[in-house]
Every structure is written in C-alpha cells, then in structure tokens.
Amino acid sequence: MTRYILGRFAQALVVLWAAYTVTFAVLYLLPSDPVALQLGAAGIETDKLTPEQLNTAMAQYGLDRPVLNQYFSHLWGFLHGDFGDSISKQQPVADLIGDRLGPTVALSITAATLSLVAGMALAYLASYMRWRPARLFLTRLPSFGASFPQFFIALLLIQLLSFNLGWLPATGVKGWKSLVMPSITISLLTASMLAQVLMRSFDDTLRQPYIVTARAKGLSRAAVQWRHGFRNALLPALTILGVLVGLTVTSAIVVETVFSRNGLGKLAQEAVLAQDVPVVLAIVSLAAAVFVFVNLVVDLLYPLLDPRIVQGRRKVASS
Amino acid sequence: MTAGTSQLTSPPTSPLVSPLVTIRDLHVGYVRRRRTAPAVRGVDLSIGSGEIVALVGESGSGKSTIANTIIGLLPDNARVTAGSVLLHTGPDPEDADGPALDDRLDLDGHGRRTVEIVGAREKVLRGLRGRVVGLVPQDPMVGLNPTRRIGGQVAEAIRLRGVSGDDLDAEVLEFLAQAGVDNPQLRARQYPHELSGGLRQRVLIGIALAGRPRLIIADEPTSALDVTVQRRILDHLEGLVRESGISLLIITHDLAVAADRGDRVVVLQDGEIVEQGPPGDILVSPAQDYTRRLIAAAPGLAHGGQIVPRFQLPPEQVATPDPVIRLENVSKRYPLPGRQAGSFLALDGVSVEVARGRTHALVGESGSGKTTMLRIAFGFEQATDGRVSLDGVDITGLGWKQTRLLRRKVQLVHQNPYASLDPRFTVGQSITEPLVSFRIGDRRTRTARALELLDQVALPGSYLDRLPAELSGGQRQRVAIARALALSPELVLLDEPVSALDVSVQEQILELLTDLQERLGLSYLFVSHDLAVVARISHTVSVLNRGRQVESGSVAAVFGSPSSEYTRELIDAVPGQRGATRQAGSRDDDVREVART
Numbered sequence: 001m002t003r004y005i006l007g008r009f010a011q012a013l014v015v016l017w018a019a020y021t022v023t024f025a026v027l028y029l030l031p032s033d034p035v036a037l038q039l040g041a042a043g044i045e046t047d048k049l050t051p052e053q054l055n056t057a058m059a060q061y062g063l064d065r066p067v068l069n070q071y072f073s074h075l076w077g078f079l080h081g082d083f084g085d086s087i088s089k090q091q092p093v094a095d096l097i098g099d100r101l102g103p104t105v106a107l108s109i110t111a112a113t114l115s116l117v118a119g120m121a122l123a124y125l126a127s128y129m130r131w132r133p134a135r136l137f138l139t140r141l142p143s144f145g146a147s148f149p150q151f152f153i154a155l156l157l158i159q160l161l162s163f164n165l166g167w168l169p170a171t172g173v174k175g176w177k178s179l180v181m182p183s184i185t186i187s188l189l190t191a192s193m194l195a196q197v198l199m200r201s202f203d204d205t206l207r208q209p210y211i212v213t214a215r216a217k218g219l220s221r222a223a224v225q226w227r228h229g230f231r232n233a234l235l236p237a238l239t240i241l242g243v244l245v246g247l248t249v250t251s252a253i254v255v256e257t258v259f260s261r262n263g264l265g266k267l268a269q270e271a272v273l274a275q276d277v278p279v280v281l282a283i284v285s286l287a288a289a290v291f292v293f294v295n296l297v298v299d300l301l302y303p304l305l306d307p308r309i310v311q312g313r314r315k316v317a318s319s
Numbered sequence: 320m321t322a323g324t325s326q327l328t329s330p331p332t333s334p335l336v337s338p339l340v341t342i343r344d345l346h347v348g349y350v351r352r353r354r355t356a357p358a359v360r361g362v363d364l365s366i367g368s369g370e371i372v373a374l375v376g377e378s379g380s381g382k383s384t385i386a387n388t389i390i391g392l393l394p395d396n397a398r399v400t401a402g403s404v405l406l407h408t409g410p411d412p413e414d415a416d417g418p419a420l421d422d423r424l425d426l427d428g429h430g431r432r433t434v435e436i437v438g439a440r441e442k443v444l445r446g447l448r449g450r451v452v453g454l455v456p457q458d459p460m461v462g463l464n465p466t467r468r469i470g471g472q473v474a475e476a477i478r479l480r481g482v483s484g485d486d487l488d489a490e491v492l493e494f495l496a497q498a499g500v501d502n503p504q505l506r507a508r509q510y511p512h513e514l515s516g517g518l519r520q521r522v523l524i525g526i527a528l529a530g531r532p533r534l535i536i537a538d539e540p541t542s543a544l545d546v547t548v549q550r551r552i553l554d555h556l557e558g559l560v561r562e563s564g565i566s567l568l569i570i571t572h573d574l575a576v577a578a579d580r581g582d583r584v585v586v587l588q589d590g591e592i593v594e595q596g597p598p599g600d601i602l603v604s605p606a607q608d609y610t611r612r613l614i615a616a617a618p619g620l621a622h623g624g625q626i627v628p629r630f631q632l633p634p635e636q637v638a639t640p641d642p643v644i645r646l647e648n649v650s651k652r653y654p655l656p657g658r659q660a661g662s663f664l665a666l667d668g669v670s671v672e673v674a675r676g677r678t679h680a681l682v683g684e685s686g687s688g689k690t691t692m693l694r695i696a697f698g699f700e701q702a703t704d705g706r707v708s709l710d711g712v713d714i715t716g717l718g719w720k721q722t723r724l725l726r727r728k729v730q731l732v733h734q735n736p737y738a739s740l741d742p743r744f745t746v747g748q749s750i751t752e753p754l755v756s757f758r759i760g761d762r763r764t765r766t767a768r769a770l771e772l773l774d775q776v777a778l779p780g781s782y783l784d785r786l787p788a789e790l791s792g793g794q795r796q797r798v799a800i801a802r803a804l805a806l807s808p809e810l811v812l813l814d815e816p817v818s819a820l821d822v823s824v825q826e827q828i829l830e831l832l833t834d835l836q837e838r839l840g841l842s843y844l845f846v847s848h849d850l851a852v853v854a855r856i857s858h859t860v861s862v863l864n865r866g867r868q869v870e871s872g873s874v875a876a877v878f879g880s881p882s883s884e885y886t887r888e889l890i891d892a893v894p895g896q897r898g899a900t901r902q903a904g905s906r907d908d909d910v911r912e913v914a915r916t
Contacts (some may be wrong), residue, residue: 209461213523215392216456217476218449218530221441227475228464235466306466307510 004309005300012296019288020078020281024071027277078285084278088271093282096267104252104263107186110179111248115187119194123233126195127202128225139199145192150185150251154258157181171260182259186251190244198237205233235306242295249287338365338407339534339566340389345402345437347384347393347590355398358384360590362402366534369564371557373581373598375574375613377821378792381590382570386536389568390452391436391444404436408451408533449476449530455537455556459520459544463511469495469522470507476529490529498525499555516685517548524556534566545684546848546892553580572821575617575895578602586610616826617895626854626893629833632873637859639674641711643810643842644696644729646671649705651691651866665691667866668705671844673810676836678843680853680874682889683863689846692863693812696844697731698722710809727757730803734815736795740787746773746798747783753805772801775838776831793824797831804835813845817852829856851893854878862886 049057058064065073077084083093126138161181162170168177205211206229214228252265260266264283271279303309342364348355359381366372376382387393388404434447448454456462464472473491482490495503498521511519520540527535537556544552557580560567571577577584578598585595586609593607605611651666666688673679681689694700695707698719706715709729714722730753733739740749750772751765760768770780776797787795796816803811813832817825833856835841847853853860854874861871862885869883881887 209456209458210464212392213454213456213462213472213526214464214475216390216448216454217526218445218447218479219475220445223475227467231466232464308465308512 004303008296008299012292015295016285016289016292019292020075020285021071023281023284023288024074027281028067028070074281078282083282086271086276086279088274088276089279093278096279097264097282097286100262100264100267102263103261104249104256104265106179107182107252107255107261107263108245108248111183111186111190111251112245114183115191115194115244115248118187118191119198122191122195123198123202124225124230126199127206127229128222142192142195142199145188146196148188150189150254151258153188154181154185154255157185158259178259178261182255182261185255185258186248189251190247193247194237194240194244197240198233201233201236202229204236205229208232231305235302238298238302238305241298242291245294246287246291249290337368339368339370340364340366341403341405341407342385342389343403343405345385345388345404346400347381347388348398348400349394350396350398355400357400358397358590359388362587362590362592364585364592364595366566366568368533368566369561371560371567371569371580371582373569373571373577373584374587375571375577375584376587377572377823379589380587382587383538384590385587386538386568386570389436389534390448390454390536391439391441392448392454399437402437406434406436406447406451408432408434408447449479449532451533453527453530453532453535455520455523455527455535455540457539459516459523462523463519465511467510468507469509469511469514473507473522473526473529476526479530494525494529495522497528497559498522499552500525516544517552520544520548520552521555524552524559528559532565534568535560536568536570538570539572540569546850546894547684547888550892550894573617573894574613574822575893579894579897586613612823616823626851626878626890628854628874628878629856630858630873631875632858634873634876637873637876639672639677642672642674643710644673644844645706645708646692646696646702647706647708649692649695649702649707651688651695651700652703665866666695666702669861669863669866669868670705671696671861671868671871673842673844674858675809675842676840677858678836678845678856680845680847680857680860681863682847682850682853682860684848684889686865687863688866689863690814693814693844693846697729697812698726727806728809729812730806730808730810731812731814732796732799732803732816735819736792736799737787737819739799740795742787744787745783746778746785746787746790749787749798750802750805753802757806759806768805769801772804775804775835776801791824792820793827796820796824796828800828800831800835804839804841807839808841810842810844813843815847816845818847818849825852832856849893850878850889851895862889 055064063070074084081094083097085091086093086096089096122138122141126135129135129138158170158181161168168180169175170181172178206225211224211228214224219227249265252263253269254265255261256263256265257269264286267279268283270276271283342362345359345362345364346357347359348357350356358379362381362385364372364385374382374385384393384397387397388399389406393399434443436444436447463469470488470491473494474487477487477490477494491507492503495506500506500518500521506514506518506522511522514522524540535556540552540556553576556567559565567580569577569580574584574586578601581598583595584598584601586593586601586607588609594601594605594610601610602614605614647670648668649666649670650664650668652662652664654662669688669692671679671681671692681692683689691700695702698714701716706713708714709722709725712725714725719726744752747766747769750769754760754765754768759765766783769783773780773782778794778797778801782790782794782798787798790798800811800816816832817828820828829852832843836843843856845853845857857874859872860874860877862869862877862883864885869885870877870881877886878890881890
C-alpha cells in the first residue's frame with residue numbers, strides 16, 4: 001500500500017515537472033524573438049533602442065542569460081514559491097495570482113460540485129427510470145447539454161435571468177448570487193460529460209452476471225442498483241474526474257470573461273493578450289498542479305473503492 | 320418437431336411427490352427488431368418437492384429461458400406469450416411477518432399457497448426470489464460483486480428474511496460452512512478476487528441457500544471449473560439438497576452431468592421437450608434421435624461410462640526417433656507478483672514430444688502448467704531451463720524474430736472461438752491473414768486458398784464474406800482451424816479447442832480434427848482438462864499436476880491402468896459414469912452403433 005501511494009506521488013511530481021517544462025519550452029522557444037516579445041510586453045519597443053539600451057533592458061529582466069540558465073533559475077524560483085515579476089504589470093506574479101485566486105476557486109469548486117451532483121443524479125435517474133420515453137429523454141439529455149458553446153449559454157442565462165427577470169447580477173464577484181450563472185454555465189458541459197460516461201458504465205455494470213446474482217437474492221431494484229451497480233459503475237467514471245475538474249478551471253477563462261469576473265481566468269486572458277510570459281507560465285503551471293492534484297486524489301481513492309487495485313489482479317488461469 | 324410429440328412427452332406426474340413447480344404449455348419469445356422469435360414453445364414440466372430435475376439441451380434450446388421464467392428474471396425483451404407457471408409454496412409459519420408473499424396468493428384447497436408467476440408483479444416475484452427459488456449462476460468468476468466482501472454478499476440474502484445483528488453474522492458463517500467453504504471467518508472478510516473459482520462457486524451456493532429456498536436452480540453450475548472441483552461441488556450440492564429436501568433444477572448442456580445428477584432428465588430441443596424420464600430409461604432406450612445423438616456425443620456416456628481410447632498404440636511405438644517438436648526437461652520459473660520475494664515454479668523438468676502425424680495430449684487442471692508448456696512450445700515464453708527443438712533444430716533461447724520462419728510450421732487454435740476471431744474481419748480476411756503476413760501469393764491465389772481451406776473444414780465457400788457474428792460457435796471454431804491451416808503447418812497446438820462448445824458440436828470438431836490429421840498428416844499438441852475428449856483424439860498423453868509430469872505414455876496405457884493416484888482421481892471425475900452404470904450392458908453396443916451413424 002505505501003508503495004502504491006509513494007508511486008502515485010512520484011508520478012504526480014514528474015507530471016508536474018513535465019507540464020512546467022513543456023510550457024516553458026513552448027513560451028520561450030517557439031515565438032520568433034522572445035526578447036522582443038517580452039520587452040514589448042513591458043512597453044519597450046526594441047526597434048527604437050540602441051544596442052546598449054537593449055542590453056540593459058534585457059539584463060533587467062534576466063533575458064540576457066542562456067535559455068537553459070533561465071529555465072533552471074525559473075524552476076528554482078518556482079520550487080521556492082517565487083514566480084518572478086509580471087512584465088506588463090510590474091508586480092510580483094505571486095501577488096497577482098493571490099489577488100485573483102479567490103473568485104476562481106469559489107467558482108471552480110461550486111461548478112465541480114454542481115456537475116458531480118447533477119451528472120450522477122442524471123445518470124442514476126436514467127438507469128432507474130423504467131418508463132421508456134422518459135428514459136430515452138434522460139439518456140439523450142447529456143449530448144444535448146454538451147453541444148452548446150459556453151459563451152452562448154452564458155449570454156442566454158444573462159439575457160433570461162438578469163435582464164428579463166432581474167433575479168441575478170449579470171457581472172461581478174459579489175455574493176453567492178454572482179456565482180450561480182457562471183457555475184451553471186461551466187457545469188452544464190462537465191455534468192453532461194460525466195453523465196454520459198456514467199450512463200454507459202451503468203449500462204455495462206447492470207449487465208454483469210453479479211447483478212443477476214444480486215437480483216436472485218430477492219433484493220429490490222433500488223438495492224441492486226445502489227449497492228451492486230453504483231459503486232462498480234463509478235470506477236470507470238472516476239478516471240475522467242480529473243479531466244472534468246481541469247475543465248472547470250479552463251472554462252473559467254471564457255466564463256470569467258463573459259461575466260466580467262476578476263478571477264484567474266480573466267488574468268490568464270489578459271496575460272496571454274499582453275504576452276506576459278511569467279504570468280502565463282505561472283497560471284499554466286498552477287492549472288497543471290490542480291489537474292495533477294485531482295488525479296492524485298482519484299488515484300488514492302481508487303483502492304478504497306476497488307479492492308482489486310492494490311493487491312493487483314491475480315490472473316486466473318483460463319484452462 | 321411435430322405436434323404429435325407433445326402427447327408423447329406430457330409430464331409423467333408422480334403420485335409420490337407433490338409438485339413444487341407446475342409449468343403448463345409455456346411459450347416464451349424474445350423480441351428483436353419488432354419480431355418475436357420463439358425460444359420456448361409449449362413446455363409442460365413439473366418439479367416435485369425434493370426432486371432433482373436435470374434440463375439438458377444445446378445452446379438455444381430454451382433451457383435457460385425456462386429457468387429464468389421460474390425465477391422471474393427474464394430479460395426485458397422476453398415475452399411470455401402463453402401458458403402458466405405455478406409455484407406451490409407451502410404455508411410457512413415463519414412467513415407470517417415476512418415481507419411480500421401476501422400478494423395474489425390463493426389457497427388451492429389443500430392448505431397450500433399457489434402463486435402464478437406469469438404476469439405477476441415485480442413485487443411478488445421479488446418476494447419469491449431467494450426465499451422460494453434460489454439461483455446458483457453459471458460462471459463463479461463473474462457471479463460475485465468484485466467490490467464487496469464475501470460476508471456482506473451472503474448477509475444480504477439472509478437479511479431479507481428479517482434476521483439482523485449477531486444472528487446475522489452467525490448465519491453468514493453457518494451458510495458458508497454449509498456450502499463447504501473452509502475457514503468461513505476468514506473468507507467472510509475477503510473479497511471475491513482473493514478466492515479460487517471453486518470457492519467462489521461454493522460462496523454462490525451459500526448465497527442460494529441463505530434465503531432458505533424450496534427450489535434451487537443451478538445454471539451450468541460448474542462448467543467453468545476443473546473436473547475434480549466440478550465433481551466435488553456437484554457432490555456437495557446434491558448432498559445438501561437431498562438432506563434438506565430442497566428441489567434442484569440443474570441446467571446443463573452435458574447429458575453426462577444430467578444423467579449423473581438428475582432423478583429425472585428432461586431433454587430440450589428448439590424450445591420443446593423432446594423426451595423426459597429417469598436417467599436409466601433415457602440412456603437405455605432413448606425414444607428420440609436427438610437424444611441418441613446427445614448420448615453418442617457425450618464421451619462419458621457413449622461407452623457405458625468407460626473412457627475408451629480411440630487409438631490403441633503398441634507400447635514399443637510410443638517413443639519416436641524423429642518427433643516434430645521435442646521439449647526436454649523444461650522448467651519455467653515466474654517471479655511472484657508484487658513485492659513478494661522468491662519465485663513460483665510453473666513447470667518442473669517436464670519432457671514432452673509430439674510424433675509426426677500423431678496427437679499428444681497435455682492433461683491437467685488449472686495451475687498444472689499445461690498452458691505454460693503450450694506457450695513455450697509456441698515460443699511465446701522462454702523456458703527457464705531445458706531444451707526445445709523443432710523439426711530437429713534446436714531453438715532453445717532463440718528470439719521470436721530468429722525463429723519466425725520456422726514458426727510457420729507451428730500454428731495455434733485457441734480455446735474460445737468467440738474471442739479469437741476479429742469481429743470486424745470477414746471469414747475470408749481471417750483465414751488469409753497468415754498468408755498476407757508472410758507475403759504469400761496475391762489476392763487471387765489467397766482467395767483460392769481460402770476456399771480450399773473452407774472446404775477442408777467443411778464450410779461452404781459462400782461463408783468467405785460472412786462476419787464471425789453470423790456464425791455459430793462450432794462454425795467459428797472451424798474458421799479458426801482453417802486459419803491455423805493456412806500456412807500448411809506441420810504441428811498445430813490446440814488449446815482446449817472444444818471446451819467452449821456444446822457437447823454435440825464438440826464431437827463434430829473432434830471428428831474434423833482427426834479427419835484433417837489423416838488427410839494432411841498433421842501433428843497435434845492437444846491441451847485439455849477433459850479426459851474423455853483426450854481419449855477421443857490423442858495417441859499419447861502426459862498428465863501434469865502442479866508443474867510436474869505425473870505420468871505419460873499411450874492413452875490406452877495411462878487411462879487403462881493409471882499408475883498415479885492423481886490420474887485415477889481425474890478419471891473418476893469424468894461425468895457420466897454414475898448415469899451410465901444405470902444403463903443395461905446389453906444396450907451398450909446399440910448405443911455405440913448410433914454413435915457411428
């Protein structure tokens with residue numbers, strides 16, 4: 001068991017490091033001239049500078065060092081919680097992120113919870129429902145929900161709930177009311193995805209022979225589905241949980257822009273537009289960390305739900 | 320079947336036993352694409368209290384449909400179109416405060432409660448399941464919920480009787496012990512994957528018993544298990560049922576099992592009862608051709624319970640100077656899974672050779688190492704120790720690439736034809752794939768070869784464009800054999816090639832293999848756990864037990880006068896011997912006569 005946990009931790013660290021490295025490589029090596037890009041972000045136009053002025057500017061932002069050197073010093077900084085300074089805003093990146101973290105975390109957690117509850121409820125209902133038309137309707141619902149673009153849903157909600165009915169504020173981060181529409185917008189997609197996977201896995205599970213055994217005991221339909229179906233059906237869906245939570249973070253970029261929420265998503269959007277490399281690097285690494293963390297939690301939850309994981313599936317000879 | 324037979328087969332109502340289940344003119348169909356395909360057509364059947372009834376038939380004969388109707392577990396697309404299934408449940412004082420049975424119950428004048436199952440509401444059926452009718456499902460490997468402890472799964476069935484608290488725990492252990500589970504305290508805390516197949520089947524029997532039913536339906540209860548385990552479990556189940564007066568309905572495709580276990584054997588074909596009666600009568604004077612065919616096909620029954628080898632090989636011919644493949648003193652060691660130190664010796668100095676044009680069989684139970692031996696012969700695995708020579712060339716330690724050309728001489732037929740054919744490949748594509756892989760011929764010659772191969776395995780050429788889903792199990796296995804023959808190999812490795820098939824189909828495939836051997840001069844290395852099947856196809860045999868070779872020699876010598884206790888145990892476990900002893904000896908020749916036709 002300890003070996004399993006340590007292994008998962010090591011894996012998580014490697015993934016995190018790889019995410020950071022790839023982001024760094026993409027940001028520093030792909031654009032034609034990273035120096036011009038970054039100095040441009042700081043409002044310095046490289047064309048108008050003399051070579052001496054250029055060198056001073058580069059030294060100021062640490063851009064005169066070799067790329068590998070920059071990579072390691074950045075990595076070292078990251079490991080110590082020093083994310084460097086924003087070029088366009090002339091502020092430490094850590095402070096910037098700290099200011100904007102709150103609204104996004106609130107949104108992300110609300111949206112993730114909402115999609116978990118809604119997705120599981122929908123899938124469970126669809127498998128419990130026996131009246132065929134209703135069942136058909138419920139099973140079609142997720143693909144319907146997943147097929148609308150988020151900005152469209154957001155605008156629709158604003159039009160209806162804020163402008164027509166006036167129930168909820170259209171923008172801002174004040175109070176729980178401001179959370180409702182953004183989290184609905186995000187969770188509509190993630191809940192649909194979760195429900196789709198769960199429904200398929202439910203169908204598979206309920207076709208398993210042990211379900212017949214359970215029914216033959218004389219258990220009620222609800223007991224069979226809940227005790228024997230649900231937990232086993234959850235296992236395949238757990239794997240996409242990491243992806244879904246990651247998705248709520250990335251969705252924040254669109255949703256925070258539409259709802260004018262001053263969160264990390266909006267910061268990311270601004271940083272990309274301003275080509276503020278340290279900020280983008282920090283946000284991408286943070287998103288990767290969230291993703292890795294959720295997957296780590298899922299991996300650690302797995303053995304609790306499926307006793308076969310840790311001991312390793314003992315292969316049963318077929319002959 | 321003609322209408323006339325229904326009179327012939329009306330159920331013999333025994334005045335001695337009161338019926339527990341009475342099925343009258345039952346018709347069940349499955350709805351597919353808005354059409355109802357009949358599966359059970361006018362079945363009359365009764366099961367008496369304490370009686371053991373064996374329902375025999377091939378796949379698609381409707382035997383499982385009847386069982387599912389009785390326990391109310393028909394799939395959603397099944398429709399009972401006519402008939403009635405009455406369940407007579409005695410008045411049970413313990414039931415007074417129990418749940419569910421109060422609905423739609425009538426007293427039929429004899430102080431007995433009778434429930435009509437056809438058309439009954441789910442609530443009524445649920446009350447009957449477990450507490451009146453218990454089920455022992457087919458495959459113990461998948462019959463238990465993998466994520467719940469054994470104890471909890473047994474407890475569920477007991478709790479439905481209103482038992483709780485300490486009594487519940489005590490009863491869990493009691494039923495596990497009753498089902499023959501060793502160390503119940505430990506087992507109750509374990510998960511299914513920690514138990515062997517035989518133990519899992521015992522747990523399932525314990526679950527069926529836990530509801531204290533009056534009838535237990537056992538659906539092919541042991542076909543997934545080793546023969547000796549199979550025998551022990553069936554013995555145990557039979558003993559339990561006899562002791563407690565529970566009725567037992569055994570569903571099986573194997574007439575030998577049915578004859579061994581049933582007080583009454585009911586033979587089904589295409590959803591109709593062809594014949595029924597005590598096993599002695601059925602085996603001695605089968606009234607129907609179909610029954611005769613089933614008897615002929617059951618290796619244990621065809622010769623009056625004796626295993627009669629097909630080939631008699633003189634002892635001096637057992638050794639051969641020039642075998643196709645020779646595995647000498649082969650050992651195989653696997654590291655133990657996980658962090659455990661040490662290793663596991665799967666094979667311990669086993670020597671096997673296959674003579675040209677003959678069949679050598681590897682016999683043993685799960686874990687005996689027979690499959691490992693086959694994998695080493697095929698080159699999937701390297702032996703830890705020992706030498707392998709193919710066609711006189713020493714190939715020990717050579718990699719797959721180096722021996723690839725040589726491997727054209729060796730081909731493999733898998734156990735399960737349902738899994739070994741790519742469902743998206745047509746029959747033609749499957750058969751010609753080895754040719755394509757070795758770049759032999761062009762499209763035209765390959766097609767010609769495929770047609771030739773189909774002809775050899777007795778399938779029409781029109782099957783070239785069919786998909787596996789359109790074929791029956793036997794036809795699929797024929798395709799798999801044709802594919803193995805595509806490269807004209809000298810040696811074909813047969814890994815339990817008939818164990819996934821119906822008994823009568825098994826017979827046809829074995830016949831085909833023997834026929835191909837004669838015509839093409841093939842050599843076979845045949846892996847099986849079924850001694851009766853081995854006797855029908857093999858010249859020589861090695862018996863393996865836990866990685867060691869127990870004995871080897873000609874089939875006639877090994878099976879005729881086994882020198883080891885283990886071989887004797889295997890031979891005794893072959894089903895059909897008890898049923899066959901009820902046969903009169905004089906009928907024996909007639910039965911064999913039928914077998915030839």
